[in-house]
Every structure is written in C-alpha cells, then in structure tokens.
Amino acid sequence: MDIVRDFRDGAQAQKIARAIGELVKQVPDSHRRPLQFMEVCGGHTHSIFRYGLNQLLPDEIEFVHGPGCPVCVLPMGVVDDCVSMAERDNVIFTTFGDAMRVPGSEKSLLQAKADGADVRMVYSPLDALKLAQQNPDKEVVFFGLGFETTMPSTALTVQKAAQMGINNFSLFCNHITIIPTIKAMLDSPDMQLDGFIGPGHVSMIIGTRPYRFIAEDYKRPLVVAGFEPLDIMQSVYMLVKQLVEGRAEIENQYNRIVPEAGNRHALMAINDVFELRPYFEWRGLGSIDHSGVQMREKYAQWDAEKKFDLPRRKIADPDAAQCGEVVKGVLKPHQCKLFGTACTPETPIGALMVSSEGACAAYYNYGSVQIPVSEVTRSRTI
Amino acid sequence: MNQTVEQCRKALQQQWAGQRIHLGHGAGGKQMDELISGVIAPLFGMTGGPLEDAARLDVAGLGPGRLAMTTDGYVVTPLQFPGASIGHLAVNGTVNDLAVSGAQPLYLSCSLIMEEGLAIETLIDILADMAQAAQQAGVQIVTGDTKVVERGHADGLFITTAGVGWIAQGVDLGIHRIQPGDRLLLSGPLGEHGAAILIARGELALESDLHSDCQPLHGLVKAMLDAGEVHAIRDVTRGGLGSVANEFAQGSNLGIVLDEAAIPVPEEVHGFCDVLGLDVLYLANEGKLLAAVAADAADAILAAMRARPEGEQAAVIGEVVEDHAGRVVVRTTFGSHRILDKLVGEQLPRIC
Numbered sequence: 001m002d003i004v005r006d007f008r009d010g011a012q013a014q015k016i017a018r019a020i021g022e023l024v025k026q027v028p029d030s031h032r033r034p035l036q037f038m039e040v041c042g043g044h045t046h047s048i049f050r051y052g053l054n055q056l057l058p059d060e061i062e063f064v065h066g067p068g069c070p071v072c073v074l075p076m077g078v079v080d081d082c083v084s085m086a087e088r089d090n091v092i093f094t095t096f097g098d099a100m101r102v103p104g105s106e107k108s109l110l111q112a113k114a115d116g117a118d119v120r121m122v123y124s125p126l127d128a129l130k131l132a133q134q135n136p137d138k139e140v141v142f143f144g145l146g147f148e149t150t151m152p153s154t155a156l157t158v159q160k161a162a163q164m165g166i167n168n169f170s171l172f173c174n175h176i177t178i179i180p181t182i183k184a185m186l187d188s189p190d191m192q193l194d195g196f197i198g199p200g201h202v203s204m205i206i207g208t209r210p211y212r213f214i215a216e217d218y219k220r221p222l223v224v225a226g227f228e229p230l231d232i233m234q235s236v237y238m239l240v241k242q243l244v245e246g247r248a249e250i251e252n253q254y255n256r257i258v259p260e261a262g263n264r265h266a267l268m269a270i271n272d273v274f275e276l277r278p279y280f281e282w283r284g285l286g287s288i289d290h291s292g293v294q295m296r297e298k299y300a301q302w303d304a305e306k307k308f309d310l311p312r313r314k315i316a317d318p319d320a321a322q323c324g325e326v327v328k329g330v331l332k333p334h335q336c337k338l339f340g341t342a343c344t345p346e347t348p349i350g351a352l353m354v355s356s357e358g359a360c361a362a363y364y365n366y367g368s369v370q371i372p373v374s375e376v377t378r379s380r381t382i
Numbered sequence: 383m384n385q386t387v388e389q390c391r392k393a394l395q396q397q398w399a400g401q402r403i404h405l406g407h408g409a410g411g412k413q414m415d416e417l418i419s420g421v422i423a424p425l426f427g428m429t430g431g432p433l434e435d436a437a438r439l440d441v442a443g444l445g446p447g448r449l450a451m452t453t454d455g456y457v458v459t460p461l462q463f464p465g466a467s468i469g470h471l472a473v474n475g476t477v478n479d480l481a482v483s484g485a486q487p488l489y490l491s492c493s494l495i496m497e498e499g500l501a502i503e504t505l506i507d508i509l510a511d512m513a514q515a516a517q518q519a520g521v522q523i524v525t526g527d528t529k530v531v532e533r534g535h536a537d538g539l540f541i542t543t544a545g546v547g548w549i550a551q552g553v554d555l556g557i558h559r560i561q562p563g564d565r566l567l568l569s570g571p572l573g574e575h576g577a578a579i580l581i582a583r584g585e586l587a588l589e590s591d592l593h594s595d596c597q598p599l600h601g602l603v604k605a606m607l608d609a610g611e612v613h614a615i616r617d618v619t620r621g622g623l624g625s626v627a628n629e630f631a632q633g634s635n636l637g638i639v640l641d642e643a644a645i646p647v648p649e650e651v652h653g654f655c656d657v658l659g660l661d662v663l664y665l666a667n668e669g670k671l672l673a674a675v676a677a678d679a680a681d682a683i684l685a686a687m688r689a690r691p692e693g694e695q696a697a698v699i700g701e702v703v704e705d706h707a708g709r710v711v712v713r714t715t716f717g718s719h720r721i722l723d724k725l726v727g728e729q730l731p732r733i734c
Contacts, residue, residue, distance in 0.1 A: 010643070010715040046659075052718020097730035110727075121730070123586055229716060345726040366720040 007228030008051075016233040017056040023237065024060045026244045031194060034062045037239055038329060040182065041199035042069030043227050045359055049366035051229040057236065064329030065359035067181055068199055070146040071098050072351040072358040073282045073327070076315035078174055079104030085141050085172065085308050086117040092135060093119045094128040095143040096150075098355045103348055105315045125157035125171075132161070132169035141304050145174045149201040151293070152266035155273040158295070161302050172304035173295050176280060178202055179210050180291040186218045190330050195239040197232065198224035200254045205270075207262030211250045219248045226254040273299055281314065283351050284323035323350035326359055333363040340364060387517070390424055391510035395503050403500040408530030418528065421502070425509045426492070426516075426523045437524035439489055439546075446551040450485035452476060453544035461508060461538050463582035465574075465593030468541055469511030471668060474598045475619070476545040477519045481600035482615040482671055484555040484607065485547030487519060492526040492543050497536040508539065519598040521545070557633035559613035564702040565680035566630075566638070567673045569602060569687060570595070570695045572623055573651035576665030581654070588657070592650055597669035602692040609686035610679025617671050621725055622664040626672045627710045628724045630702070638710040640700035640722065663712075664725045674702060 027035065039045055045065045048054055054063055067073055079102050086093035086109060093109070100110045100121060113119040118138075122128050125142050132140035144154040154171060161169045178199060185191055198211060203224045214222050221242040225235035235253045242249060252258055273295060280292025295303040304310075317323055320338055325331040333339055333352065343349040345361055352358035398421070406413040423429060441449075456472045473490065480487040492512065496505065516523050575594040580586060599617060606612050614634075616626045623645070631638045647662050655662045669692065675683050680698055687693030710722040 008715060010717055013716045049720060050714075051716050052714050052720050053716070055718035056716060100730060101727065127585070365723050 007226070007230045009230065012230055013051075013053075013056060013233050016230065016237055017058075020061070020233070020237050020240055021058040023240045023244060024058055027060075027240060028243075028246070031243060032192065034060050035194045035240070035243070036062055036064050036192065036329065037195045037197055037236060038064040038066045038185075038193050039197040039225075039232070040066040040068045040178065041197075041202065042072065042355065042358065043201065044197055044199070044225065044232060045069065045362050047227050047229055047232055049362040052366075053229055053232055056233070061236065061240070064193060065326075065333075065362070066329070067185070067282065067285060067327045068147070068178065069352070069355050069358050070150075070176060071102055071355040073176070073284065074099070074102055074145065074174065074351055075281045075283045076103065076105050076317070077281070077311075077313045079108065080106070080313060080315065081310045082109055082143055082172065083107060083112045083117070084311055085304065086112050086119050087115075088139075088308075090138050091118065092131055092138050092140045093117065093143065094122045094131065094140060095119070096123075096145070097121050099143060099145060101348070102351050102354050105313075125154050126160070129157050129161055129166060129169055132166050136168060138168065139307070140169050141308075142169070142171050143174070144171050145176075147176055147178050147199070147202045148205040148270070149199075151175050151270050151274065152205060152263070155269040158273050158299055158302050159269065162299060167301065170302050170304040170307050171295065173274070173293065175274065176282070176292045177276070177290075179206075180288055181282070181285070182211075182214065184285070184288045184291070185328060186214070186220070188328060191328060193220060193329070194243065195220055196222040197235050197239070198222045198250075200224060200226050200231075200258065203252075203254065203258045203262070205263050205266045208250050208252050208258065208260050209262075215248045215250050221248045221251070223251045224254050224258055226257065272296075283317060284327040286324070318349055321350045323352055326350075326352055333360040336360070387425065387510050387513045390513075391506060394421055394425070394506045398502040398506065401502045403496045403498060403502060403505065403530055405498055405530050405532065407496070408528055414528065421506060422509060422526065422528070425506070425513045426526075427513070428524075437489065439524065441548075444548045447553075448549045448551075450480050450483050450547045450549050451544065452479040452483075453542065454479060456541045456543070457537065458579065459537055460582055461504065463594060464578050466596035466668070467508050467511045468539060469508035470515045470594075470596045472541040472543045473512050473515035473519060473521070473523075474596050474668060476543040477521060477598045477600060478617040478619075478669075478671070480545050480547035481598070481603045482555070482617050483547075483549065484553040484603070484615075485549045486604075487521045487545055487547040487598075487600050489524045490516065490521050490543050490545045492523050492541065494526070494528045495536055495540040495542075496528065496530050497538050498530055498533040500538055505539065515598070519600065553607065555612060555615055557614050557630060560630060560634035560636060560674045560702055561613065561676070562636055562702055562704045563677045564613055564674040565677050565698050566627075566640070566700040566702070567675055567680065567684060567687065568618070568623065568645065568697055568699045569599070569671045569673075569693045570669070571646040571648050571651070572618070572667060572670065573647060573655070573662040573665035575668045576622070577651050577654045579666070580658075586658070588654070590650055590654065592648075592654070595667055595669040597692055599669065599671055599692060602671070602687060602690050605686045605690055605693075606673060606675075606683050609683045611676035612679075612683065613674045613676065615671050615673045618667045620666045622662070622666060623672060624661070624663040624710070624722050625724055627700075627722065630672070630674060631710050632708050634702070635707050637703040637706040637708070638700060639703055640710060640712045642712050643715045644697050644699045646695050646697055660729050663722060664729050677701075
C-alpha cells in the first residue's frame, strides 16, 4: 500500500466530503449546529491545516483543536527548570527539536544555548544515553515529554541506563497522559463537544479500551484516527454516522496500526518506570489530577528532579493570553487578543504558537478558510 | 570528470598523505607558500607566473552590458556528503547567484578559513571539487586567501567565494518586472539537498539513496532567456521554495498561488519529511530555480527547460495574481487553500 498516494488522494477526499455533507443532514435537530468535533492530538491539528480539511467539510461541522500538542501545554516553570539545569557547567541538556523554542519566563532553551549552555537536540532518548556514555565526566539530562506515544522509548532508555549502570544520565520527566485530561475537559461546564477524533499514536500504545468511559459515562462518540488526510475525513464520517444512528461508541478507524488492547510490551515498560503524579500543571488548562507521570522510587538515581535542586516555580500565563480558552475550544486561535500581534511564531507568548502542532501556529502558518485572508493580513500588520 | 584535475588530486594526495593543517599554514611564511603554490595554485590552474595581490581581468570583448557581482559564505556539516561537497557548493552557489541575475558567470575568488587539524587530503579533495565545478561552469578561480584558526574555532573549513559576471545589454531580470498573470516555473524536484545533508550527519539513523542536487544553472537560465520573456528568477536554496515564493510576493506586492499537486517532490523526500515532521517547501536545494515568466511564453520556456538535464523535470507550479498582495497561498492537493508564510527560525523536527 502506498500511503502517500492512497491516503492523500484529493478526489477521494472530495467524495468523502460529499458523503459527509449528505449524512450530516440526517443528524437529529436536537444537536446544536455546527457540530463540534475535537481532534485531541496535535498531529491531527497539523494534518487538518496542512491539507485544509476544515474547508472541505460542510458548514455544519467544525473542528475544535484539543490539548494534544505536548510541547504546547508545557508550563513556563518547567522550561525555567530546564534552563536552570542546562546552564550548569557540567551538564549536557538534551531534548527533542520543537521543545527548544518554548518560552520560559526569561528564556527558551534555544536562547540558553546561544548564551553558552550545552543544549543538544536529539532524535531519540537513546541518543542522550549514548552521549552520557561518551561523556562520563558530564551529567547528561534528557527532557522527556509527550504522551504515551513517546513514553515507552523514554522508559526503555531509563531501564537500559539502570542495566548498564550509566549513572551520569538522568531523565527530567514531564510525560503526560491523555485520559484524565479528556475527562477534565468533559467535566468543564463551558464545553459542548459532539464527539472526539481520538489520538492515533497514543492509542497504538494504550489501545482503545481506556476511552470507553467517554461513550458510557458521557455519551460522546470517539473514533481513533490515523494521521493521513483521508484517515481524518473517514473518521469524521464515522462520527457523523454515530450521531445519525443515535450511537455513542468507541470506534477504531486506525486499525491498521492500533490494536484494541494496545502494545503490551510498551505498557509493561511504562508501568515499570513510571507512576501517576498526584497532579500535573498544564499550560492553559491549569492543574489536572493524575494527568502526568513521575519516575518510580526504584529509578530515583536517574531522576533529574531528585538529582538537581530545581527552582520549580509556578509562573502564571500572561494575563492577556487566552491559551486556556483556545485549548478548550471556547475561542478560535485568531479570536485571542494577542493572536498575530504580540504573539507570533517569532515571538510566541503562549506555547500554542510554538510548535507547528499548536493550534495557534497552525492557524498562523497555514491560514484557514474560517479566517478570510484579509483578516489574517490585517491582524498581523497592526 | 576532468583528467587533469583528477590526476592532480591523486598526485597531491600521495604527496601530502597523513598531513594536517596547522597554524603555520596561515602564518604568511614558508609553510603557507608551500600550501598555496604546492596545493591550491596547481588545482586551480594558477600556474601562469608569480601570484600577485589582485587578479587583473580583461573585459574587452564582452560587448555592451553591465557587471554583476556577488559573494557568499559556505559553512556546512559534514564537508562531504552524497552527491557533492562544500567545494561544489562554494562554486555552484555563487555561479547560480550570478546566473539568476541574468549574468554570464566569469570569475570567482576563493577565501578559505581552515581549522587547525583539518586533514590536507580532505582539503585537496574539496579544492579539486571546486576546480572541477569551476570547469563545468566555465568560470575561472582567479584570486583567493587562506587563513588558519585554532582548533575549535571553526568547523573544519569555511569557504567564501565572490563572483563577477557580465549581464549583456537588454537582459533585465528582477522582481520589479513580475506581472499579474505571470506563470511560475520550477526547474525540478525539491528537497534532495536538504534531506541528503541531514541524513549525512548520521544523527537520524536513516539510510537513503538521496543525493544533493548541487549543479550550476547558468546554462539553463540562458536557454530560458533565449526561449521567451522571463521576468524574474531566483535560485531556490536555503529556506526553500516557500522563502523564494514569499520574496516574489512581497517584492512585487502581488499575490502568488502555488499548485501543490504540480510541485515535483521525490517520493523519498516525501517519506523523509513525514518521518521528521518537516515541510518540503522549506527544505534547502542547491541546483533549482524558480522563475516568473510571461504567461504567453510559459510553454516555450518550459519546453526549453525540459530539453536540458538541469530542467528535465521542470513544471509550471503556480501563477502571480492581484489578490492577496504580498502573500503566498497554496492550493492543496485536496482543493483547499492555505497560506505559506516565511519560515521562522530553523525548521525543527516535531516531537511525534
């Protein structure tokens, strides 16, 4: 199968869009219009804008861009902690690419690097472990972030460090977990979603069962979706079909990758290394119970939080920024007071402007039908 | 491959085997003389007599016209990568800057900043690449400079080349000439150079057959100028097609529409971008150009481009419009539209 050709076929997309247009007319009037479907995952947000999928859908349907960009929900205080470690003389601080630009209260990791800190971009936590082996006189810290998608590789790296006795490696664990966050959003009074496009890569690890409460307790449909544009279009069709038929179920559009039970080996590694934190602070959303993980006591030796004395300051988001409303889908990115004026990809104030998966950066970089071109131009030149 | 340069490369490598650049090679004394007259001058064919402080160039016979001059610094890691080296880049990059201004490239300078410890065999390889690229492009390297900096103060080798060329009377290329209705022609597939370099760094644990597209474009430009009314050309290098298209839009204060389905991208580059979350429209190229041409001349110019190896896969990829002045809009393969802005900072791989 050729992913590029088969899942990015424009004619097919138009066909599905027409089918969705027909089907949506049959959705009972009891549903408010437009129907709002949240794509939880930043990868989906990116695809939607990259291919302009929102423009293909009928006016009765709109996407709400969820909190699933791990870089975007990092609180400023965490970035400050990273900078404080990176600026120590004997530290090599390693991280994934797009985390480098997230603003802290004083500087980003990219700025710390320019100021002389040894900050290195890696493509895998195992690269960081290798650096630790190559630099036995340095302390190598890996900034672990992301949902269950990136958790297994971090867990395996920690296990490997323990097995090999590499003691100059540590993990600054900021991994987060999606289920409590979806629940917190469903409990939020200003939220009126009609369904969810479920994260594909997270589900590859955790399977589809953990989402059941969304259907059973909250009566909302969720379709686990792949990241190609036709995957997303098909998932929207499946969501609308559930609404037409009065169902609220967990369905799996991405079954070529996602097994119902998830990946047992990955889950075992995660469970061995990590345990739930009592709470975790999300940028824009505030503190959510059990939404982050920390390292278990038996791996304390490789835990950067225990190895380093960190500032751990709580930094409030700037008052004018409306990141929280945007993350919850209450505001569209361009309706925020700072969008395109004070907050741009060059000078991001909110983290949603930082990663190309962030809803604001996607709006800014890729424009959108919902914002006429003239409006974008105007808002950026003020 | 040129026999003389190749023979010279081999002979020099035997002679200098195992030796490295040290600070003495930049000190202005005997060792620097040995490097210049023993390595650089023979490879660049500067054997006509004692080396002077400035090259003296005959311009009689070029006919009426204007002089074009450009300069560019070259820094790349690694120095050698599939398909080319910093030597090829240093010649072709400057040749192409002249070519897209409508000039016939004539002479180049070459200034080397070498890091102490650089293997002289590597230096010979790179200078031989420069010599061969210059011969292929029909330009002469006529003057230069060498400096050596302490270990850790440069990344092996930095090269700066300046170039002069001649713009014949009547040739006037520039963004000021772009008109609504102009067609945009791209000379070939995107992203090979950027992807090849990132893979050659070895940090990605990816393997591929991708090669840099580094090549001179002045022959292609000449064929285009002969075929019809060309308004503006830019070589599509760092910052990719997205950056050049934005320069066209902002410089002309007109809108640009790009048709994504028409933009040639090799399948391997597509896959590479998908894996890392990069956008091919911002990936670097070293042998591609974007041209704005009069609508009624587009077919003839396209045919002339396709008749040459550098333009074999050339395509009409968009047009200039009066709407959305100063902005680039991409019509996606899905029939939807999105704005293509200038790149902010470096493209960083996405986390997942």
